[in-house]
Amino acid sequence: MTTPDSKNYELVCGMEVHAELKTNSKMFCGCKNDPFGAPEPNIYTCPTCMGMPGGLPVANKKAIEWTIKLGLALGCKINLFSKFDRKNYFYPDLPKAYQISQFDIPFCYEGTIETSEGPIRITRIHLEEDTGKLQHKNIDGKKVSLLDYNRSSVPLIEIVTEPDIHSTSQAKEYAKKLRQIIRYLDIADCDMDQGGMRLEANISLREVGTTELPNYKVEVKNINSFRFMEQAIAFEMDRHQEILEAGETPPQETRGWNPTKNETFAQRMKEEAADYRYFPDPDLAPVRFTQKQVDAIGKQLPELPNAKQARWLTKFGIETKYSDLLTSERTYAEWLETVFAQAEKPNDIANALVNKKITISEGEAPAAVIKKVAALTQTDDVDSSELLAVIQEVMKANNDAVAKFRAGDTKVIGFFIGQVMRALGKKVDAAELRNALMTELKK
């Protein structure tokens, strides 16, 4: 595999991320929203989410508010007037043969997520419903698909970016940051193994130095881990480069990722070009918010990782190289802050935690954590003559080791350090002890 950071071409990539909101009930009916926790298939259904005749949708208010909350967290503008549209297509996991989604007026638009390699513009965030779950099995020698509608009509947000991603690492950073923010807002679990968060990358390459958008793009769909996403993008970059170098254009298509073969594969295309025949869902009244209501949602936003890191730096002197990791989970960060607040040198605690010098568990009493960190550096005062005496005693008792050291086997210094510590019965500064030992041994 060539390196993803190709010399002649650069990546132009936009992402579409789907996440299932963890509301109590589904998006358009009152059925329980717990597809992963359900003990049996098809137990959280009703005529509406089963697509039975006469089933009608009524939108979940909390899911809408949460979508706006995420929009505000990403600096999006909010459409005060919005609506739901029907996206019509046929697939066995789509019971109504249309997905209720948002076409031209999403709840949120024009936001940003910062990455270390530059900002990624968020085009839009809209709210829709998830499909049922299909599993492919062989039953009695027949290839069949099994359908479970527990997931049907679970609220799903889709976050779409501009093609601002220019490396595999940036793609990963973006997706991780997005997940972190969603988790901070506590609106979705984003469990990727279960499909609670699904990634889709729109990939193309252009020659370095050019700025216009490439005339093609390849969609890689349903990626369920950050690593697979990096691999899939890297794989596609190589594939595109080869095609481009041959003077051709990669065909516009939808591909999937095969994690066992480590490659993308073309998904069998329908003969028809997609035509979703969007139109406003006549079953759902439009949604109108006042600026005041949106502001009220904004007030509920928790402090987000970036803001927290900045505040920790000024308030506690925590270096960003530590806070970046330590703010990754909201409840952990909030607990940690109670520790920092009581610590004399909060940055030492941050250092100790990031470098795993101590083991703690979230929720532990701050005093206990501070004590553990203090124990790392605490030394007893040892008189230098006392130290010298002990060193000489240990050397005398271990002539063989002294000989080894002097023959060039300096590794035995560790042995001496241990022996001296034991003989002293006190904790001494390790560096100091090492220096003193070296001096004596080299004599």
Added chain:
Amino acid sequence: MLAKKTLTQVLDLLEKKEITLEELHKDLHAAVAEKNETLNVYLTVNTASAEEAAQRSEAALRGIPIAVKDNYCTKGIRTTASSTVLDTFVPPYDSTVIANLKKAGASILGKTNLDAWAHGSSTETSQYGRTLNPRNTNHLPGGSSGGSAAAVAADMAIAALGTETAGSIRQPAAWCGIVGLKPTYGRCSRYGVVAMASSTDSPGPMTKTVEDAALLLNHMAGHDKYDGTTADVSVPDFTQAIGKSIKGLKIGYVYHSIEGLEESNAHLAKELEVFKKLGATVEKVEAMDPHYAISVYTVVQRGEVSSNLGRYDGIRYGNDRSFFGAEAKRRIMLGTYTLSKGYSDQYYNTAQKVRSLYIQDYNKLFETYDVLISLTSPGYAKKIGATEGEAMFGELEDMLLEPSSISGLPGISVPCYRDPETNLFLGMNIVAPMWKEETVIQVADAYEKATNWNTWRAAEKAGE
């Protein structure tokens, strides 16, 4: 024969204990058994109606059985929408209107035939065979609620339920010489009713008299938290409008000088004198040309149909999409076409704008008039086989109703003439502003009682 009684009469007899529920059910089942083979009114008969009714005899409707159009889902009773796609479908739930009626003490006599998926104005597109008009069996009952209209007209039911998207209650009511009330869109819940065109579908009563319609609507209507398009407005007691004078009311007579309407218009014009005698004023008014409404309705309805009927894939219930009849295929495909890329602006979006123009037109007319009156249908019931090769049969038959349907307005059709030779009827369509069913009922009731076109009222007067 108790089957010949009106809902109001039967209720009265039950309350006075002059008849028993068993007698009533027995009589009705006997009427169904006698006539159903010829008329093809019921697709499914609920043989357990009497036992179910017995448990509800204390509630307002006292266990009276009603005929239900087969596009209302009924728990445990097969619901087909007259399409073999749903040949085997037994809903595990009741539509809200059915649940409301059961709570009010009604029971289900059976499920009536309709144009498959309610697509049509003839009941000829039913995949279970056409229904015949009981007034003259060489003719069609109209549709799509043709089975319900025929059930009432043939005294095979005390009262019935229909649904209207654009004429499907009022037009068969007119053709069968009964009363059909299409409530305001959003007055009765659509939950559990097989969706046809979601933005216009309206469940409503089909009855022998206006009073019966008011009574039945009382128990059907109301806000439903499971249908976000039902309005949270108070439901008045519609029977309060019965017997109320129409003195001083302003009636607009919507006159369309359309070719072929001359004879019908002449009959209607004569009937308008009745209102003047009752103290109302009648003025001829010009309304927006209904030809555009045909187009609005056709485009919007086909579009919504194409989406609403996508769910019938034979996976979770019923048969697969190859079972759709010709009419459903036509509508689904035309709707798919008009919503497709490059056409949706030209058709669907334009249609929704023209729809706004009709609403504006009505708003202006209702500044002056309390109700608007027109013919229900251009003429009498058509002969059987009339729909053959007519892709736009229904739309043209319903053209006088489409403007009010796409505007969501309440309307009623009452018999206003009977041709003595053919025994076929003309219907008068009375339309009022949104949520003003009371006015529609008030005017229709006054007219019905002042004339002899309603056969049950006539029988009542004759002391039968």
Added chain:
Amino acid sequence: MSTITPAQVQHIANLASIPVSDEEKKDLAQAFEETLAVVQNLQSVDTSHVEPTHQVTGLENILREDVVDTDHMLTQEQALANAKQTHEGFVVVPRIIDQD
């Protein structure tokens, strides 16, 4: 007036997931044309200053609180009662993608 070709009918049939025979294609093409001829008058209406009406009731913000409502929920048995084929609580459909 545009003429609808059998190929266009086939394309629409695919989008609508409706199986059609060649004979039906001809009839459908004709029905399309008849219908489109009738609705053509929409193009002659001046709608430049009109907003579309998607909802005649004018309702807005008809939303539900996020509460589980078991009133309309079906048991697994009810949910599957009308399905042609089921297996261990699932609805069975013929395999649509070969993913082996």
